Amino acid sequence: AGRGTESKKMSSELFTLTYGALVTQLCKDYENDEDVNKQLDKMGYNIGVRLIEDFLARSNVGRCHDFRETADVIAKVAFKMYLGITPSITNWSPAGDEFSLILENNPLVDFVELPDNHSSLIYSNLLCGVLRGALEMVQMAVDVKFVQDTLKGDGVTEIRMKFVKRIEDNLPAGEE
Amino acid sequence: MADSLLFQMLHMEMAHALCGEQEKGLGALEGVGFRVGQGLSERLTKETPSFKDELDVLKFLCKDLWITVFKKQVDNLRTNHQGTYMLQDNNFLLLSQLSNGKQYLEEAPKFLAFTCGLVKGALSNLGFDSTVTAEVPGMPSSKFQVVIQKS
């Protein structure tokens, strides 16, 4: 093992395998899909607030002052770096505060068929939490949700991102 | 490698989330490790011919499986030739950022549960039932004791 691309493929499979095992475990631990979705989002958020630091340290990307710039960095740098794929960016809203990431296949879903009695499970909800947590750390409050998922039989996987507001730097309490 | 980092981050969060609240504690995390061990050993042994014996399987764990997950081989494998094996990793990936001494020692178990499950799952997929326990003599090294049940 460890032969160049072979090991690269293997370690990305490791992540998707581990993720699949996690979702299966959560489906056992929680009664309904809604709670599993919430837990995945929460775990994703906790990962996102830390992953952003690794990303900034590695990529030397500066502050993002624009949602179009943010979309490019997410799709062309972050996704490429961590998941080895580059989603396309489409469906911009007129005000430029909403866009979609289109992925041919869902990167977290290599070996999974959704068990039938879990129709309202959002399998890859962790990814939404990661994006939300990461962007919050660079002062952007965003909503992230899956609007299409190949796992549910849709043609593509579409992640919709909406800019909510900019989070201002706050002075610690008690300062002038 | 960037994408191995995702695995580490996911493991970190699982150790926090799965063991944090419920008292089920390490069981859930071990369960996740078990399933990953099964899946990985399935993929890693597709091309390899069948194993000669138990020791050969353990060597596979210490090399191919360990490199895929922990980016290095196990540093030391010992056995009493009666089904008990001791795997020692002197710089265990999942502990290497925590400490290189006594600090956080009491927190170590929840960062080893996944790996115990992983080893157990890999062995069970190759037809061996086992019990796996872990201990940390001092961070970041860790020792995994594997006892194969005679079927």
Next chain:
Amino acid sequence: MAIFSVYVVNKAGGLIYQLDHYAPRSETEKTFSFPLDLVLKLHDERVVVAFGQRDSIRVGHAVLSINGIDVNGKYTADGKEVLEYLGNPTNYPVSIRFGRPRLSSNEKLMLASMFHSLFAIGSQLSPELGSSGIEMLETDTFKLHCFQTLTGIKFVVLADPRQAGIESLLRKIYEIYSDFALKNPFYSLEMPIRCELFDQNLKLALEVAEKAGPFGPGS
């Protein structure tokens, strides 16, 4: 090379003289259709870009004019709230000019006293004994040089990071200050300097210093 501005601050941190020598204008006028794809917010009595950058319009730029008519702070020329006006689709398409806002004299006073306190904290937090306050401040767009006299007057010059000869320029300004302000019977200490000769000589000194270029000889 460029020397951007000069500030003279008295012992109490009061601004007693200020000159903008070279203020590069960076303004962009563009016609927008509704909805506006820039996020605006109110900041220091002005409407500024909070998020979203298009062409050379940057975060922090202020709305300077609407349909060619200059705005008055956060109000349009005819007294309507700029934010409300730009929120109303019927006013579109609209031509808006954005740019780095000029500092109002009030802001300059506030910035002078801010530097005065930063200067002092720089000395208090020094890990070495006998440290002065801040003598030079570096950013990617300008260097601020400060010379404080024994009497506590601060001469502050903002220049291009590569501009040389600022130390000697500061001394020159100190000479001009003592020649044309201190020695002027009508000037009372610590008060704003409104001496014509001080103004003229200072501008001359800036011209000379600028010609010294990045690494030219100090005048």
Next chain:
Amino acid sequence: MTVHNLYLFDRNGVCLHYSEWHRKKQAGISKEEEFKLMYGMLFSMRSFVGKMSPVDMKDGFLAFQTSKYKLHYYETPSGLKVVMNTDLGVGNIRDVLHQIYSNIYVEFVVKNPLCSMSEPIQSELFRAKLDGFIRGLPFFSARAG
């Protein structure tokens, strides 16, 4: 050439870490007050340079110097602030401050599940790695000091 001390602040002004190597003068106030004073200064400095700048800035505030020392400043887009005080002979060390962020803070705090990102850092491994890195810097040597 000397390194005096180093501060790490999070985006809310919490002093995550402070260590000193060659410091002859204390601030005459408690460490808590010193951290608050330093952070308050950095916070005002940011808005000061932002307003004073004649053109749009990219990196913003980089450093300042007095007659006796130089303060170097590095801030990440996520709001982590690294502040290092050295003697006047040290030039631009932005890449050194970035290395502290990416090779030490990210490696031994962000990737340490037992380290909170908004409280003073307890990890001894982090402290040891930081101390080792600083002592290894070409401009650390105290002989001159």
